[in-house]
């Protein structure tokens with residue numbers, strides 16, 4: 001059994017001084033490399049959460065650490081009051097990778113979503129001709145787009161939403177995956193449809209086949225923007241650059257974050273059509289750190305890794321293997337498995353153990369993951385994971401379900 005001698009004293013410190021807005025697993029990580037982390041007592045674990053996909057390239061990928069280090073030695077921050085020699089190149093390289101026309105840099109995912117909401121509204125008033133202050137954005141039930149006051153205004157998760165009002169109006173919620181409901185919700189005031197191509201926090205929910213092609217058609221027919229939140233699903237997680245690529249659908253705007261910062265620093269962006277992002281004029285939106293040189297240097301190294309296609313291929317091939325192995329557990333403590341690529345939502349049989357109990361049993365067997373909701377585990381290993389490590393984790397899961 002693993003030693004946890006130092007662990008409890010670190011946890012005590014966290015609980016005494018840190019705000020209690022998380023309920024972490026009792027493991028205190030002090031070092032990491034690739035798919036592996038080490039705790040303060042020297043125990044090693046496979047990371048099957050990857051910082052909610054922020055660590056798609058694994059911990060401390062050498063090319064990313066080098067890019068950050070080199071930039072730290074040259075220039076860290078200018079603010080956008082001046083140009084810097086990394087910003088334009090990052091925007092161009094990210095636009096080329098994503099086959100989009102323009103890039104708006106921010107820091108966190110929530111800021112990217114906020115920015116996409118602001119841009120969509122401004123576009124609705126200035127280009128589409130929606131009456132002042134009446135733009136509507138259609139969102140999905142079960143969504144997760146971040147934690148700001150406006151974003152939690154349209155969250156239907158009571159924990160994320162309750163007691164943070166008064167809330168921002170202008171959002172219309174429809175069931176996820178229900179094309180008819182979207183069609184019924186569209187009005188002349190609809191500016192955008194904002195959705196995750198696969199709902200991550202909700203438990204890796206994959207919509208019905210053809211759903212997003214239908215959404216695209218509705219957007220085209222009604223002059224409505226399709227805004228795809230690819231903050232968790234994008235950048236190779238599902239086996240393609242964007243999860244939406246599986247549906248052969250293009251969004252008007254994509255929000256990106258998490259893996260865009262290579263697991264090193266927060267980097268986010270809205271990428272998309274120049275005539276939409278082009279509604280922003282100097283002074284109308286911004287961020288002190290958005291597009292700062294360190295972010296751009298790391299982001300450029302991330303783009304370079306993604307441009308090889310290696311991580312997309314790994315996710316596709318190893319994802320098929322992971323899902324094959326997980327499917328073997330259905331009926332043996334697992335109720336069902338969803339997902340795409342190296343991304344899986346595993347529903348624990350309600351007669352078996354809770355997600356938390358299984359997460360703890362996995363920790364004891366050297367695998368870290370986290371339940372989402374009561375009975376769903378989310379598996380999202382770094383895309384550098386090997387087949388043998390997948391076997392190790394799935395074997396540990398099989399044991400944990402029955403422990």
Ligand SMILES: *Cc1c(COP(=O)(O)O)cnc(C)c1O
Pocket residue numbers: 052108109110111113144145146147196200201229230231232233257258
């Ligand atoms: C994580 C996430 C966000 C918010 O990103 P932060 O960096 O935590 O603000 C937004 N949308 C989706 C789909 C996410 O998974």
